[in-house]
Amino acid sequence: ITSSLPRSPIPQPSQISKSAFLLMIALFILFILIKYLIPGAKISISDVILFAFKVLLLQVDMEKKIYDNDLGTILLRTAPRATRYTLKISKGMITATMPVGGDEGRMLSFIEENRQKLLNALKKHPARPLLNETARLETTTFLLHIFRTERANFYMKLDNSILHIACPLETRFESDEVQLILKGFLEKALRHEAKRLLPDRLKTLADRDKLTFTSVRIMNSKTRWGSCSTHKSINLSLSLMLLPWHLIDYVLLHELCHTVEMNHSDRFWKLLNEITENRALMLRQELKKYSIL
Numbered sequence: 001i002t003s004s005l006p007r008s009p010i011p012q013p014s015q016i017s018k019s020a021f022l023l024m025i026a027l028f029i030l031f032i033l034i035k036y037l038i039p040g041a042k043i044s045i046s047d048v049i050l051f052a053f054k055v056l057l058l059q060v061d062m063e064k065k066i067y068d069n070d071l072g073t074i075l076l077r078t079a080p081r082a083t084r085y086t087l088k089i090s091k092g093m094i095t096a097t098m099p100v101g102g103d104e105g106r107m108l109s110f111i112e113e114n115r116q117k118l119l120n121a122l123k124k125h126p127a128r129p130l131l132n133e134t135a136r137l138e139t140t141t142f143l144l145h146i147f148r149t150e151r152a153n154f155y156m157k158l159d160n161s162i163l164h165i166a167c168p169l170e171t172r173f174e175s176d177e178v179q180l181i182l183k184g185f186l187e188k189a190l191r192h193e194a195k196r197l198l199p200d201r202l203k204t205l206a207d208r209d210k211l212t213f214t215s216v217r218i219m220n221s222k223t224r225w226g227s228c229s230t231h232k233s234i235n236l237s238l239s240l241m242l243l244p245w246h247l248i249d250y251v252l253l254h255e256l257c258h259t260v261e262m263n264h265s266d267r268f269w270k271l272l273n274e275i276t277e278n279r280a281l282m283l284r285q286e287l288k289k290y291s292i293l
Helices: 018-037 045-059 104-113 115-124 176-208 238-242 245-257 266-275 280-287
Strands: 063-068 072-079 085-090 093-099 143-149 155-159 162-168 215-219 226-228 233-237
Touching (some): 072 104, 155 176, 245 266, 245 280
Parallel strands (some): 072 093, 143 162
Antiparallel strands (some): 085 093, 155 162
């Protein structure tokens, strides 16, 4: 969702952009050159600092979070490259981006104008449940078990198909920092299992269907389950380990078909349909019910 609303008052800065930092350095260099190359030039260091500060205000990025009873957490941000007011939804959270110098009030009005569209979109892209003691997550090879314990730090152990994550007694699970720690542990376990199982499974399927690939890598992709290069190198997302095995096989076969057909032409879908026993469309639709970590 986008809008081309005009710019107005400058928001409070919270983070200096790289371009602003480089510009400030350039201004100080220019000051030194003028002072020494043009005798008698009427310019002082305070003039340069004042001008640099004004430029800085126009180049900063701003980020802050607000909460709406219906829409949940909304991230408000400015971006130097933004030319319009935009609203995007990712994993259940709305990100509202506006140009530097944009008016927060206008952005809030823009959100209100699109409230129903946003509510509909949130239903299609819900947020992942909070990782805490009540979280129930079953991956391809293990169950998640989060618990509190009398220890000073966080600890994980993958044992007997259970990923145990121990947390200090005072852990605040609603904290963004805690969620990053727990997600990091989960990603580590998923990567371990993906490296352990997926390369061999890919080779088994390739041999079965007489397809070839040159290499396979496990990646932490946030947008794709897998990809294939023109050199027949296949990348697989560690998030595949969140899927049931028949959908993992579908993704692996999808990428193997790209070693023959690099696009999604009719020939590609015909080949994929043949090696999935005429279930390519059904499997594709089922995969859409899952999301990448």
